[in-house]
Amino acid sequence: MTATKMTAAQVARKVIENKELFIIDVRNQDAFEDWKIEGHNFNYLNVPYFELLDGVEEILPKIPANQDVLVLCAKEGSSVFVANMIAETRQDVYYLEGGMKSWSTYLEPIKVGDLSSGGELYQFVRLGKGCLSYMVISEGEAAIIDAVRFTDVFINFAKEKNVTIKHVFDTHLHADHISGGRQIAELTGATYYLPPKDAEEVTFEFTSLEDNLKVQIGASQLEVGALYSPGHTIGSTSFIVDEKYLLTGDILFIDSIGRPDLAGKAEDWVGDLRETLYKRYRELAKDLIVLPAHFMIIDELNEDGTVAKPLSELFNANHGLNISDEEEFRKTVTEQLPPQPNAYQQIRQVNMGKITPDDEEQTEMEIGPNRCAVR
C-alpha cells in the first residue's frame, strides 16, 4: 500500500462536488479548531503528529476503509511521515501536497455567468481562506476586482482568455489578505484604483476610485460602475457590473454583514454601515446578484461552487439586513465581534505599501480564516 500526494486543486474539486473525504489532520488541536479544510461531506480525525511518533496503531480503527483518506499538516512533512506509517500497515492513503500552506493559497476560477455583448464574469474562489476575487471579460479586455496576491493566476487566466487587463480595482483597503491589485497593474500596465478615503496613508501612486465612476470593458456598452458604500472601511465601494451583478466587497456577505472595526473605528463607522445596508442598497434593483469578497462557511457556496445570491433573497434571509432597531444594530456590529483576522494590522500596512515582507512572511500573515464578517 502506498501514500500518494493529493493537490489542493484536487481537494477543491472534492469540496465543490460534495465528495466524501476522511481527513486526518495531524496539526495541533488549537490549529485544527481555529482553521481547517471545510467540506459538506468531509469527516475529520485530529491527532497531532507528535502523538504518533511510535506508530499509528491506536488510530487505525478510526479510519474508514471505504473512503478516500487524506492526511494533512501545516506544510507537508509531518503528513508524509504519518501517511507512510498508515500505508505500511494497511490501506492506500493520500497526503496534502504543501499542507495547509498550499490550501490557503489555492484559487479556483469558476464562471458566474454571461454578460451582454458576449462578456463573461468569473469568480476566483480561494477556498482555504474564503476570499473571492472577480474578473470581468468582454471583447478582448478585462477588469479585475479584489485580486488576491497570486498575481500569476489572474495574469495567466487573462492570457488563456486572450484578453488584456485594463482596470484593476480594490473595493477597499483589505485587512485580512494581501492585495495583488497593485502588482497586477504594474505588471500589465493596467490602471489601479483605490478608494481615496482608504488610501490616505498609501505610499504608491493610484487612481482615485470615486462614487459613480464608470468604466467600459471592451468596445460595447458593458459597464462596471462604482457605488460608494462605506461601513466596513470609510472608503468601501461596491460595483455594479452590466446592470446585473452587485459586487459588495466586505460590506455585505451571503449570510452576514461586514464588520466596521478592522481599521479601529467601529463606533465611527457603524452609522455609515447602517446607511449603506439600509438605504443605499435598498434603492438598488432587487434582482441584482450579490457577489461578495468573502464567504465564511462552506454552506454559503452554491452547487456549482460559486458564492452568489439575489439581493432580494438577502433582504429576506440575511439577519444583518433585518435588524430594524438601530441601537440593536449598533450593538451587534460593535459588541459581538469575532476575533480579528491573523496579523490584520500588518496586512493593512502591506496593502498601504509601508512594509514589503517576502513570500514566506506573507503566507504566514495570511494563515487562518478571514473573519471579516459579523453575523
Add this chain to the structure above:
Amino acid sequence: MEVVKILDVKGLSCPMPIIRTKKEMDTLFAGEVLEVHVTDKGALSDIPAWANAGGHTVLEHREESDVIKFFIQKG
C-alpha cells in the same frame, strides 16, 4: 538550571525536530534538562504541545534572531 545536553536541529523541518528531540529525551533521566535549538517556526507551538502531552516541562524558550531555543525538563 543545568543543561545536560544540547540538541541542534537547526535547518530541519517538521516532523524532524520533534522526532530528534524525543529520541534525545529518551536517553535522559527525569529532572534533567535538554536544550534544543530549532529554526522551524512550527516548533513554537509543537514543542510545548508535545512536551505537555509527554509529561515534560518547557522551563523556558528564547527567540534569538532566527533560532528558537527550548529548555525542556524531562518528566
